Amino acid sequence: MAGLNETHDPNLQCWLAASAGSDFPIQNLPFGSFRRRGGSEAFRVGVAIGDQVLDVPALLAAGALDGEAAAAARLCGNATLNALMAAGPARQSALRLALSRGLREGSPQQSRFSACLIPQSLVELALPAQVGDFTDFYASIHHATRVGRLFRPDNPLMPNYQWLPVAYHGRSSSIRVSGGLAQRPRGQLKGPNDAVPRLALSERIDYELELGFHVGVPTQSGETVPVDEAESHLFGVSLLNDWSARDIQAWEYQPLGPFLAKNFATHVSPWVVTMEALEPYRAAWDRPADHPAPLAHLESAANRSRGAIDITIEAWIQTERMRAQGLPAERLSRSTFAHSYWTVAQMLTHHASNGCNLVAGDLLGTGTQSGPRLDEAGCLLELTEGGRTPVVLADGESRRFVDDGDTIIFRGYCEREGCVRIGLGECAATIVAAAA
Numbered sequence: 001m002a003g004l005n006e007t008h009d010p011n012l013q014c015w016l017a018a019s020a021g022s023d024f025p026i027q028n029l030p031f032g033s034f035r036r037r038g039g040s041e042a043f044r045v046g047v048a049i050g051d052q053v054l055d056v057p058a059l060l061a062a063g064a065l066d067g068e069a070a071a072a073a074r075l076c077g078n079a080t081l082n083a084l085m086a087a088g089p090a091r092q093s094a095l096r097l098a099l100s101r102g103l104r105e106g107s108p109q110q111s112r113f114s115a116c117l118i119p120q121s122l123v124e125l126a127l128p129a130q131v132g133d134f135t136d137f138y139a140s141i142h143h144a145t146r147v148g149r150l151f152r153p154d155n156p157l158m159p160n161y162q163w164l165p166v167a168y169h170g171r172s173s174s175i176r177v178s179g180g181l182a183q184r185p186r187g188q189l190k191g192p193n194d195a196v197p198r199l200a201l202s203e204r205i206d207y208e209l210e211l212g213f214h215v216g217v218p219t220q221s222g223e224t225v226p227v228d229e230a231e232s233h234l235f236g237v238s239l240l241n242d243w244s245a246r247d248i249q250a251w252e253y254q255p256l257g258p259f260l261a262k263n264f265a266t267h268v269s270p271w272v273v274t275m276e277a278l279e280p281y282r283a284a285w286d287r288p289a290d291h292p293a294p295l296a297h298l299e300s301a302a303n304r305s306r307g308a309i310d311i312t313i314e315a316w317i318q319t320e321r322m323r324a325q326g327l328p329a330e331r332l333s334r335s336t337f338a339h340s341y342w343t344v345a346q347m348l349t350h351h352a353s354n355g356c357n358l359v360a361g362d363l364l365g366t367g368t369q370s371g372p373r374l375d376e377a378g379c380l381l382e383l384t385e386g387g388r389t390p391v392v393l394a395d396g397e398s399r400r401f402v403d404d405g406d407t408i409i410f411r412g413y414c415e416r417e418g419c420v421r422i423g424l425g426e427c428a429a430t431i432v433a434a435a436a
């Protein structure tokens, strides 16, 4: 597993003054796919620094990179990060180091780097990866218990929950980048007192506050991954909104799990914060004393001491009325990925434990990441206790589920004493009425 290096030094300053205090200081350097808005340029890989994008292919063309860093930058001319993701931690790390050195105050490369900056306000961002397969886990026991209680009051947690990171295979075609829309879906709905189901618009649209980890170095079919090597197959993390139609879900989910309730839209934030950038925010992972230890292949000393990652995640809402009145978004909840019952290394190791091959660009959703307290719940189903207790907003509106015109915004960041705060940016999307 990687450790801290000079790119994490909290004393590093970028010559771009606006980067300090933003989500994207020099200690972060997340990757994304961008192009100048309103033109016909090809999408390519850039790095967020402050309110700018560093154009990596332009930097390469200007001769500002060499060696392994240049080799990594040669993979950045594509519209997606997949090739860079597959290149592995050593090459990715060399590029990060070269970018960090060029962006530092006093760098002799400042003028060459500065010529390759484009304001973020002038670019459009694409989905960072071509996602071949999307797997969504269910790794928060607080979410699983609260939701399980609503669906199955007598039996909230299945017996497998403490033994394996439960997941389902989702759909990649409907994964979109932040900033867009999701249309309210139709589906089969059947209330508890209905004799038969009906086809109608969902009345219970919910968001799910998740992280999405992007697979980097692929695995071969038949290959398993020791838990201590799992993270060498991960490139980084984005925010992920797994939109869910709770009424469709309640009727369709047994016995094979979610299907049409979940696959109409999934939104992802555009910037991928690398595993290396997350290094200062690692945390110990543990379980309640009366829970079983994981099986040996999902257990290790390193996973215990540093398997968790303290990423704060928040869900915000801005209704159509708030927007019309110029009111800012309002926070619905805040939690941290450090509460997760399973670490991302355990999720990946479990995923490959049967020999299933993972591919660069595959996306591993963590499942809704709720904390132990109700105000840490990562979806409205929990916050409103199944729609029974509406959330009342500051402007007097209330919500049981998401209304047409509501924008749901996720934010994520890492902060720790003695470290510089880094952010994941935003994942925002708006629910719109179905076409007639």
Ligand code: MN
Pocket: 136, 137, 208, 210, 242, 365, 367, 368
């Ligand atoms: Mn989910």
